[in-house]
Amino acid sequence: MPNRSKNQQPTDASDAAQAEADAIRIGKGRATPSRREREAARRRPLVPADRKVAREADRERMRVERQRQQAGLAAGDDRYLPARDKGVQRRYARDYVDARWSVGEFLVPVVVILLLSTFLPFPSPMKESISSYVLFVVWGFFIITVIDCFVMGSLLTRRLREKYGEAERGLRWYASMRTIQMRFMRMPKPQAKRGQYPA
Incomplete structure (x- = not known):
């Protein structure tokens, strides 16, 4: 291969490509990027293109x-979870509520069905008596729901005291609000099956 002087440059594109290939083959197989090239690669524009x-x-x-x-x-x-649902006692309360059958979870559908029944085209005298019966049944169902929530809250509080020494404040209300929700609408979703009470 003929010798070239230090000041002699490749005269065409093929010589330049050959010189670049020779540089790449030397050392670790690739050209070491300069500091400017590395900084440019790390630099990201504030406004994307x-x-x-x-x-x-x-x-x-x-x-x-x-x-x-x-x-x-x-x-x-x-x-x-949001703050109101966090903690082991809250999880225990959710599992306890989800494991039992509650009157409250049927409150909303029963009330809706009974109220819709008052719009059916009954004769006028019968319609008045039906409305009275519906109101009586709704209030009765509501009272039974309150009693069921009270009993559930007492049992839950006793279990929590046996397991954790004391029950957090507000857990009875938290469990009661979950009780009156239909099971498929509860959030977080029920993790315990019916009858699968937490230990």
Whole structure:
């Protein structure tokens, strides 16, 4: 291969490509990037070049994060629960409520059905008596629900004191509010099956 002087440069594109290939083959097999090249690779613009793509990427990331939070909330994962649902005693109360049959969980559908029945086209005298009976049944069902919640709260408090030494404040109300919700609407989702009371 003919010798070249130090000041002699490649005269065409093929010589330049050959010189670059020779440089790459030396050492670790690739050219070492300069400091300026490394800094440029790390530098990110404050405003992305394609704002539409950036917005879509942000929306997708937020959608995935919301799905993860909703799944964690439904599963009762403490990391995703609001403050009112966190803690071992709150989890115990939820499991206890979900394990039992409660009058309160039928309160809403029964009241809705009874109230809708008052709109049926009955004769006028009969309609008045039906409305009176419906009101009587709704109030009776409500009173039974309150009694059931009171009994459930007392039993739950006794269990919590036996297990943890004392019961947190507000747990009876927390459990009662869960009791009057229909099972499939409860959040966090029930983790205990019917009859599967927590130890």
